[in-house]
Amino acid sequence: MPRVANGRATRHPSGEPPKLLISPHIGINVPSGCWSVKYLPDNIVFLLSYFSDEICKTCPGKDHSMQKQGTLLKSPVAAAYPTLVETYLHIQKDAAVETAEKGRTLIHEDDFADHSMLLLDGWVAFSKMLPDGEIQIIDVMLPGDFALIGAVNAPVAACTIEALSDVRFIKILPAQANGPEVEMEQLRSLFAGEIVRMQARTSELLLRMGKGNAASRVAYALLEFHVRLEAIDLSKDGYFEFPMNQHKLGEFTGLSNVHVCRTLRRFEREGIISHPTYTAIQLNDLDALCMLAGINLDAFRHEILIKRSK
Structure with missing residues (x-):
């Protein structure tokens, strides 16, 4: 490359x-x-x-x-390019784009890190691991997302970061986001909004992991991915590419493979979801998923999506 x-x-x-x-x-x-x-x-x-x-x-x-x-290049979404990506590339025109293949660990928990990440393509998981090897995915980055990996006064990665699909991303060092210019102020404001957005969706997931059953957790996860991908034109009428297998979905929802498998089969039997291809999913009944997850879809969109400037 x-x-x-x-x-x-x-x-x-x-x-x-x-x-x-x-x-x-x-x-x-x-x-x-x-x-x-x-x-x-x-x-x-x-x-x-x-x-x-x-x-x-x-x-x-x-x-x-x-x-x-590769798999990154299937969906032309230039017309819906996220505002944050546009803003950053306008300021840092020569930004170096890095790539990683599916399954690669980009950084390990407790590694030195004083940078941020701007994801251009693909899915990336942030996870924690217990001493016995059990893994919990804390959050999933999607195209256009920003994440603060570390900071100058806290240069330690809190999570392990893994590519769930082939990915392209930009590593942002502190010097590339600092400065008194108006453009830099706008950039930092967008960064702050992305952090708040991540906190909002993480709190929604934690609520269901603490109080919800398997159906509620899986329904929430599918709705979250749909809403976020729909905002960048990567989910059409409930159809989107889904690079997470049952094991990874279990790590995200805090469920065993058996529970995930049973829940997905139930959803398929009831016509709530289907799998048109091996790597894609179709959400056929959003109302049923919303009822299972306890979500008002319009309110949920308002909570976890940043208002984009036109």
């Missing part, structure tokens, strides 16, 4: 053609010797999938076809 440098893809040390990532959901393999491809504004970059033959005209005879790269 080449590092972003002055709006271009730098050559990989191995000499292989670099992969130019120009949006969170589009990847391009640039043919060797083709160096005229530039980064384009995020609000038009999705059009490249339809005009790949216009990407580079300086290398006649070469294959300039665009190839979608």
Whole structure:
């Protein structure tokens, strides 16, 4: 993966053609010797999938076809790009984008950490582990989310951070968010809003883990993911990609694999949910899920979603 440098893809040390990532959901393999491809504004970059033959005209005879790269690149959501991501990339135009494959641990609990994370694509879990190995997922980051991993005066990671899917993210150091400029003040305000939003959804989950049964916990989890993904156009009519297996869903809801399996089968028998594909889920009856979770969906959206500026 080449590092972003002055709006271009730098050559990989191995000499292989670099992969130019120009949006969170589009990847391009640039043919060797083709160096005229530039980064384009995020609000038009999705059009490249339809005009790949216009990407580079300086290398006649070469294959300039665009190839979608991995599971991150399935959903073109440039038109609904989260405000926080837009703001940060406007200020830090040369921000380095890091990647990780599904299952990779990005940081371990108690590791040194004085930075934040801005997730561009994929799902990331924050978890704690007991001495006997039992794991509880505290929160799940989705595309566009921000998380404070550590701070200068508290440089220790409170949780283990694991990629639940292939991910792309930006590591934000303190110096990259500080400053007296108006843009920096706006950025810090958005960061604060994201932290409050995380606290709101975590408190909702803890309430159901402490007082709810298995159906209530699973219903809540599915509704939370739906509401958050719907806000960034990644859930359509209750359908969304779901990279968590039953084991991970159990770690998130505090349930055993057996309880998760029984609950999901019950939901399927009653027509509340279905699984159109192995990696996707369809919420067929939102009202039933809301009743099981004890949620008013409109009020829930208001509580856990940040008001986005137009």
